[in-house]
Each structure stands twice: as C-alpha cells, then as structure tokens.
Amino acid sequence: MRGRDPGEEHRASTPLELLFDLCFVVAVAQAAAELHHALTEGHLGAGLAGYVAVFFAIWWAWMNFTWFASAYDTDDAPYRLLTLLQMAGVLVLAAGVPRAFEHYDFSVVVAGYVLMRIGLVAQWLRAAAGHPGGRPAALRYAGGILVVQIGWIARLWAPGVWGWVTFVVLAIAEMAIPAWAEFRGRETAWHPGHIAERYGLFTIIVLGEVILATLTAVQSALTESGVSAPLVLVALGALVLVFALWWIYFTGAEAHLRTQRIALTWGYGHYLVFAAVAALGAGLEVAVDAVEHKAHVSEQAAALAVAVPVAVVMVVLAALHRLTGTGAVARTAIVAAGVVLVLLLAFSPPLLGLGGAVAGIAVVVAATLTVNLVVLSTSDRPR
Known part of the structure; x- marks a missing residue:
C-alpha cells in the first residue's frame, strides 16, 4: 500500500x-x-x-x-x-x-x-x-x-x-x-479529479433519493385520493427542482482543488449540500402530505420545509463555486435575489396554494440558474 x-x-x-x-x-x-x-x-x-x-x-x-x-x-x-x-x-x-x-x-x-x-x-x-x-x-x-x-x-x-x-x-x-x-508533514496524495467525481456521484445518489421519496409520496396520494391540481404542481415542482439543482451542481463539478485548504473547505462544505438535498426529499414528502391533509402542520410550514433546504443548497453551492473558481451560480447578487424569492414563496400558500408555492420555488431556482448561465456566457469573472 x-x-x-x-x-x-x-x-x-x-x-x-x-x-x-x-x-x-x-x-x-x-x-x-x-x-x-x-x-x-x-x-x-x-x-x-x-x-x-x-x-x-x-x-x-x-x-x-x-x-x-x-x-x-x-x-x-x-x-x-x-x-x-x-x-x-x-x-x-x-x-x-x-x-x-x-x-x-x-x-x-x-x-x-x-x-x-x-x-x-x-x-x-x-x-x-x-x-x-x-x-x-x-x-x-x-x-x-x-x-x-x-x-x-x-x-x-x-x-x-x-x-x-x-x-x-x-x-x-x-x-x-x-x-x-x-500538519507539518508530507500531504496525503489524493487525486483531485477522482475526488470531484466521487462527490458528484454521491450528489446524484442523494438527488435520486429525492426523486424516490417524492414518487412514493405522490403514488400513495394518487392511490388514496386520485389526481388533484395541487398534487400535480408539487410533483412537477419536485422534478424541476431536482433537475435544476443537478444542473447547478454539475456546471461546477470539475472543481479546481488547488490547495489543501481549498480542498478541505470544499469537502467539508458538502455536508450542507448533501444534508440539505436529502432534507429536500423529506420536505417534498411533507408537502404532498399537506396537500392530502395528512400532515399535522400548516401549508406554510410545509412550503418552508421545501424552501429552506433549497435556499441552503443555493447559498452553499454559490460559495463553493466561488472558492474553486468554477460553476454557474457564483454570481452573488443573482443567487442572493433567487434565495430571497425562494424564501418569500414559502409564505405564499394563502395566495398561491401549496402546489403553486412549490412550483414557484422551482421556477425561481431554474430562473436563477438561467440568468447565471447567461451572465457566465458574457463574463469570465464572478461578481
């Protein structure tokens, strides 16, 4: 060895x-x-x-x-x-x-x-x-x-x-x-490309858990109550969220781990990424339960269970992308605006309904990614 x-x-x-x-x-x-x-x-x-x-x-x-x-x-x-x-x-x-x-x-x-x-x-x-x-x-x-x-x-x-x-x-x-x-010794010779790939693969696995959790909840709701507009909106919002978060992550997956400090910060920061993505699956299940009136929480609380993990992922990925010099969501002002809108939508169920709130959160995340990609295509420097 x-x-x-x-x-x-x-x-x-x-x-x-x-x-x-x-x-x-x-x-x-x-x-x-x-x-x-x-x-x-x-x-x-x-x-x-x-x-x-x-x-x-x-x-x-x-x-x-x-x-x-x-x-x-x-x-x-x-x-x-x-x-x-x-x-x-x-x-x-x-x-x-x-x-x-x-x-x-x-x-x-x-x-x-x-x-x-x-x-x-x-x-x-x-x-x-x-x-x-x-x-x-x-x-x-x-x-x-x-x-x-x-x-x-x-x-x-x-x-x-x-x-x-x-x-x-x-x-x-x-x-x-x-x-x-x-400390003060020969650094362990890890492989930067291998590390980036391993983290990316685990991210895919956790996103897969979000899909499975949501599908299971939606399937149960369809069996018990049939199709409803709020349920369809939650399901569509979940799919768009998973795809948009996947796109955000893998636009910057080839991280430049130039130093031990950057590598450790990048690696430790993924605790929040993995935990928040997995929590998103739980939040979407809560949203389905609330739509079916099976949860002992309000629709606003259910919307927060979706919005907060999404906001955490956006903030942490933006920070990690800036740290490594790669990625599509390193534009601080754009990400901050997206996060604020996501959190505000968590308080919108009285106006939009829970399905509308989840769908709106998904649209905001997709729009944040789109604007970042447009800015990225015209500028090489994070702002």
Whole structure:
C-alpha cells in the first residue's frame, strides 16, 4: 500500500466505491424518512437535531473513506475486506436511525459508526506500514480516529444536555483530525479529479433519493385520493427542482482543488449540500402530505420545509463555486435575489396554494440558474 499517483490519468471511481455508496444511500434514506415523519408530526426541533447528528455520522464516514481511497486504493483482498467491514457498519448505523429519532437512543448508530471508523483505522495502519513517506500522517490519522471513537462510546452514558454538548465536541474533534494529521508533514496524495467525481456521484445518489421519496409520496396520494391540481404542481415542482439543482451542481463539478485548504473547505462544505438535498426529499414528502391533509402542520410550514433546504443548497453551492473558481451560480447578487424569492414563496400558500408555492420555488431556482448561465456566457469573472 504505497499510494496512488495523484497525477494518474483517467482515474475513475471503482465498482467497489460505487457499491460502497449504495450502502450509504440506505442510511441517507433512513435519515430523510425519519426527518419526514418528524416534520409531518410538527416535531421540528427534535427532528432537526436528530437529523443533523445522524447525517453527520453518515457524511463523515463516507468522506473519510473517499479521501483515503483516493490516496491508497490498492484494491487487494485486505483492502476489499476492510471496505466490506465499513459497509457493514453503515448498514448497522442505518438500522439504528429510527431508534435515534424516536427514543433518542444512539447506541446502535454509534455501534455502526465506530465499526466503520475502526475499519478505516486498520486501513491507515496498513498505509503506515506500506508507505514510509506517508507514515507520520497515516499514524496520526489512525491514532486520532481511534481516540475519538473511545469518546463516542463514552458519550452514550452522558446525561441530558451533556449528550449534545459532547456530540458537538466530538464532531469538532473528528473534523480537526485531517488538519492535524497533515500538519507539518508530507500531504496525503489524493487525486483531485477522482475526488470531484466521487462527490458528484454521491450528489446524484442523494438527488435520486429525492426523486424516490417524492414518487412514493405522490403514488400513495394518487392511490388514496386520485389526481388533484395541487398534487400535480408539487410533483412537477419536485422534478424541476431536482433537475435544476443537478444542473447547478454539475456546471461546477470539475472543481479546481488547488490547495489543501481549498480542498478541505470544499469537502467539508458538502455536508450542507448533501444534508440539505436529502432534507429536500423529506420536505417534498411533507408537502404532498399537506396537500392530502395528512400532515399535522400548516401549508406554510410545509412550503418552508421545501424552501429552506433549497435556499441552503443555493447559498452553499454559490460559495463553493466561488472558492474553486468554477460553476454557474457564483454570481452573488443573482443567487442572493433567487434565495430571497425562494424564501418569500414559502409564505405564499394563502395566495398561491401549496402546489403553486412549490412550483414557484422551482421556477425561481431554474430562473436563477438561467440568468447565471447567461451572465457566465458574457463574463469570465464572478461578481
């Protein structure tokens, strides 16, 4: 395990990485489904808290594997078996998501998460043994991850509010490990093109979850109540939103990760992108439930469940596009205007109806993309 060439041509995601992603999408689907139930019942605070915590575990484990694989994917038998261990961990985590949301019992989630992280510790120790040049960083990664896992296990006995305080502390410690491991040493030689592709593929998977969640909700509504104009508008709005967000992301998918600082900021920023896109699926399900009068929330609250994730994605992608010097939504004024209109439309159901509000949000996102593309075609500088 001596490391992959960071300048390797035609470096692409492997079939094992794609299988790995499919296991993670199960966990994403579970988190989004539980968020949907919490929002439908009007449990906003508890639902968001559980969602943020669970999605952090999913995203961080996926991100760490992805960057390690970009540097050290030897695809031999030990590598494959340790990846299998991490895949088993995410499925255990997914199985524990309902208990985490409904009973605030994170024991199964933590068990799955620690299993994933122990698998990665073993990978880093293999890298330390096989790659002398990268040994100092590899050992710091392995040691740092191992220490923090002990903290996650101990957190299970933290009482009351201390459970959330220790969560924040441990999450910060997890995110500090890469900066500490790479400090004053030889940087891990990840492949920029491979990293950009991996993030793009996971974005597609999460967008696919939005489509599946919306389709399931619409199908159920059609079975129970038949076709209605608001339902059609929500379904069409959902499709346009998915397509427009896909277009926005992949106009700037070939990110220029020129430095370690830019790469870390870009990579960490995707937590908000992935989490907000998955939350959009939950929000669209809430919108369908509200149209069918099955949700215990107002139409305005349902519209906010769609608008807020969309606004977050637009803002974060605009910032990431400016950071990397690529992308279609790096024009600050245009994006800001689009975000304001999206949020204002969340308060329009009394006037437009919920279906009209969701469709309007989709039109605004598409228009924001269109104006940015027109400006991009006439100017090479972000404004």
